Amino acid sequence: MAGKEPEIITDKNQMRKWSRTMRSKGKTIGLVPTMGYLHEGHISLVREAHNHTNLIVVSIYVNPGQFSTTEDLSTYPSDFDRDIQKLMAVPGGVDVVFHPYNLYDYGQRKPSGANNFGSSNDNCEKTICGDGGKVEKKEVVSCLEESGLGHETWVRVERLEKLLCGKSRPVFFRGVATVVTKLFNIVEPDVAVFGKKDYQQWRIIQRMVRDLDFSVEVIGSDIVRDNDGLAMSSRNVHLSPEEREKALSINKSLLRAKSAAEKGQVDCRELINLVIQAVDKAGGRIDYAEIIDQETLEAVEEISSPVVFSIAAWFGRVRLIDNMEISL
Amino acid sequence: MAGKEPEIITDKNQMRKWSRTMRSKGKTIGLVPTMGYLHEGHISLVREAHNHTNLIVVSIYVNPGQFSTTEDLSTYPSDFDRDIQKLMAVPGGVDVVFHPYNLYDYGQRKPSGANNFGSSNDNCEKTICGDGGKVEKKEVVSCLEESGLGHETWVRVERLEKLLCGKSRPVFFRGVATVVTKLFNIVEPDVAVFGKKDYQQWRIIQRMVRDLDFSVEVIGSDIVRDNDGLAMSSRNVHLSPEEREKALSINKSLLRAKSAAEKGQVDCRELINLVIQAVDKAGGRIDYAEIIDQETLEAVEEISSPVVFSIAAWFGRVRLIDNMEISL
Structure with missing residues (x-):
């Protein structure tokens, strides 16, 4: 080839x-x-x-x-x-x-302003102190640490x-x-x-x-799926055969929700419950399951315009995402 | 011409x-x-x-x-x-x-997602509510309101x-x-x-x-100054003649601070006090006066590398900024 x-x-x-x-x-x-x-x-x-x-x-x-x-x-x-x-x-x-x-x-680091890309930070939380030294909030940071002359534009x-x-x-x-x-x-x-x-x-x-x-x-x-319906992802390689089998509940229940919507069930709460229950029963841990406007991504209560059913769920230590557009 | x-x-x-x-x-x-x-x-x-x-x-x-x-x-x-x-x-x-x-x-507004550019918002604070509807924090926003399909990338x-x-x-x-x-x-x-x-x-x-x-x-x-030393700014037009006279204290005191540094005074606290007192005496209201590293803009205590003395102060209803690089 x-x-x-x-x-x-x-x-x-x-x-x-x-x-x-x-x-x-x-x-x-x-x-x-x-x-x-x-x-x-x-x-x-x-x-x-x-x-x-x-x-x-x-x-x-x-x-x-x-x-x-x-x-x-x-x-x-x-x-x-x-x-x-x-x-x-x-x-x-x-x-x-x-x-x-x-x-x-960027080839211009100062010793005090090291860019910690690649270093093994144990903790992703940066403590922000107020004027009095009191801890005000914790900020989650990425694997690029911001300080000195390091990357800081987002x-x-x-x-x-x-x-x-x-x-x-x-x-x-x-x-x-x-x-x-x-x-x-x-x-x-x-x-x-x-x-x-x-x-x-x-x-x-x-x-x-x-x-x-x-x-x-x-x-x-468009999404590409394996023959069994699982959306392709580089992270799928981390799924055990059992976890993979369980993860099929995502696509299967999304298809059922889409079919139900097409048959007249436009109440998003009902459709979401259908998917949550199916994934839950299969042993997945839902991160979110929402029906949202295709452009603003804001949650809708009833399907009256093009939406997307969007879901994230954990199977073992792998977090998978998937979605299905529904245009009635 | x-x-x-x-x-x-x-x-x-x-x-x-x-x-x-x-x-x-x-x-x-x-x-x-x-x-x-x-x-x-x-x-x-x-x-x-x-x-x-x-x-x-x-x-x-x-x-x-x-x-x-x-x-x-x-x-x-x-x-x-x-x-x-x-x-x-x-x-x-x-x-x-x-x-x-x-x-x-962007020519694609939805009625609910109006981009309020140009509207007369009385208040720049947007109230952010948590899940329980309790007010969690107030966020300052610009004259571009973010909602629906409005501008939201920064x-x-x-x-x-x-x-x-x-x-x-x-x-x-x-x-x-x-x-x-x-x-x-x-x-x-x-x-x-x-x-x-x-x-x-x-x-x-x-x-x-x-x-x-x-x-x-x-x-x-480089900064361009009027003959009297005031750094040129479109906002200078709002200064009354009296306020303008008072505002000259900024450049004058910055020059004195630079001269003092060149004669050996490298303690930033002393140099900053010199400027604050002069502007204060002239009737200006200091927003900040800091001596900082020219690249990281972090405050320094003693001048040992190229710095910039940076200042912002109010004269009447006009906020002016000015600065002076000091490289010993």
């Missing part, structure tokens, strides 16, 4: 230079941002990108800025060589794999970032929006493709692009 | 198209972002820009996103025709004046934005970093020039550009 071998670029300036050279030749550039360990879901994004632009850049970078220090940064799976093989097998291939070592190394989609996954992952969308901004500024793409499995992420990036006037078209690409 | 007449562009897409056309011809573009009511300080930024690029864009836009609703958005002075005359008198002139009507109009330089002016103007630097991001994405300049009078703003933009990988070189341009 050997196909076109992508150019591998690790340097920011070299990446931007490549894009500018191509643009000066009249080419358009599509970006597919990933954290690697590619599966068929990622590949579908590359295929989608081929529908929009001449050239394709896939970025592979596990972004410490979107993990809190208690999350699974250190165990996030990776297999770069296999990723390249998979990309070579895509019809049309990809032109560049952008694979930076550290997007937050792009925040301040309403959307707090909903759904934002409740249990307070630094996640700040980190995603920031690294996507960096990638947009480095790769300067015409189009960027995101998976609708990460529905909130996709909507946040769309809103960010609109609000900050980025000249990038954001495409949402 | 008639010179080159600038092209006036009000539309975002037209602005970006102009820049891309010029870049494709090998031209470089300098941006001078302003809020209009131009004075010799702004003109010096345009002159500085001419040292770096072929073409100059001056943006004139009073940004509601950086004013809290209790601040002086409604009384901020403007005189567009005079601004154009002043720009035409600069040697070399400017190529484009980008003068958008509303940078936050670029935050999270440490630097809280220091100095950030203490009394909690939405200011969030608003500045955000509108500059928008301008960078619309104008796509090679170089942007900022005045060092707004020292913290200049450093925040530099940090933002580094942290978000913008491909823009940020130039800091």
Whole structure:
């Protein structure tokens, strides 16, 4: 299955230079941002990108800025060589794999202002003291510590970032929006493709692009599922066979809810209970299950316009997310 | 004094198209972002820009996103025709004046999600309620209200934005970093020039550009003073003759502090007291007076590396800022 071998670029300036050279030749550039360990879901994004632009850049970078220090940064799976093989097998291939070592190394640290990326912080809580030295609040921080000359600029989609996954992952969308901004500024793409499995992420990036006037078209690409119905995710590899079997309750109950809605059950409370009970019975631990407006992501009580049923649940030590659009 | 007449562009897409056309011809573009009511300080930024690029864009836009609703958005002075005359008198002139009507109009509002830009909010505090409806905290918001489909993405330089002016103007630097991001994405300049009078703003933009990988070189341009020593500011027009006379105490005492430092007084507490007493005696009300590291903006106790003495003070209803770099 050997196909076109992508150019591998690790340097920011070299990446931007490549894009500018191509643009000066009249080419358009599509970006597919990933954290690697590619599966068929990622590949579908590359295929989608081929529908929009001449050239394709896939970025592979596990972004410490979107993990809190208690999350699974250190165990996030990776297999770069296999990723390249998979990309070579895509019809049309990809032109560049952008694979930076550290997007937050600005090469001008002071000893006191160390950027602790990669260090093993045991605790993700930073204590904030008021004038009197009294502890006023605790702030959750990411795996990038802010101090001295370290990274401290964050792009925040301040309403959307707090909903759904934002409740249990307070630094996640700040980190995603920031690294996507960096990638947009480095790769300067015409189009960027995101998976609708990460529905909130996709909507946040769309809103960010609109609000900050980025000249990038954001495409949402449909969820890809394994044959058993489980939405593809790099984290699925951590599920035991038993946990995987139990996790199928997510997709099954979402399908039942969608079917019930289509048959006239538009009371969201009823539909949500149906899913919660099914996942609960299978042994999953619900983080959230909400029916929300497709654009504002605000909860709705009754389905009267296009909505999405969005869910996050734990199976063992793995947190899975999934969703289903319902347009009656 | 008639010179080159600038092209006036009000539309975002037209602005970006102009820049891309010029870049494709090998031209470089300098941006001078302003809020209009131009004075010799702004003109010096345009002159500085001419040292770096072929073409100059001056943006004139009073940004509601950086004013809290209790601040002086409604009384901020403007005189567009005079601004154009002043720009035409600069040697070399400017190529484009980008003068958008509303940078936050995305043309897709829902009735419930009105973007209240321009409305007369009496109160800038938004009450945040917890699950039980109990008031948990009050949040200061800008003159752009976030709700529904309104603007909600903010670029935050999270440490630097809280220091100095950030203490009394909690939405200011969030608003500045955000509108500059928008301008960078619309104008796509090679170089942007900022005045060092707004020292913290200049450093925040530099940090933002580094942290978000913008491909823009940020130039800091020296403070321009009137003959009497007052740092030029659009807000000076609101000073009565008496207040203006009193306000000269800022520059005079900063010069005395610098001179004292050069003669060996490196104890910052002593130098700060000297300035506070002089401004206080003149009838000014100090907001802050700090001696800080030129890059991290962190307060220092003793001058042993390049610092800047940074001050904000009220004279009547006008808040002035000024600063002086001290490199022994």
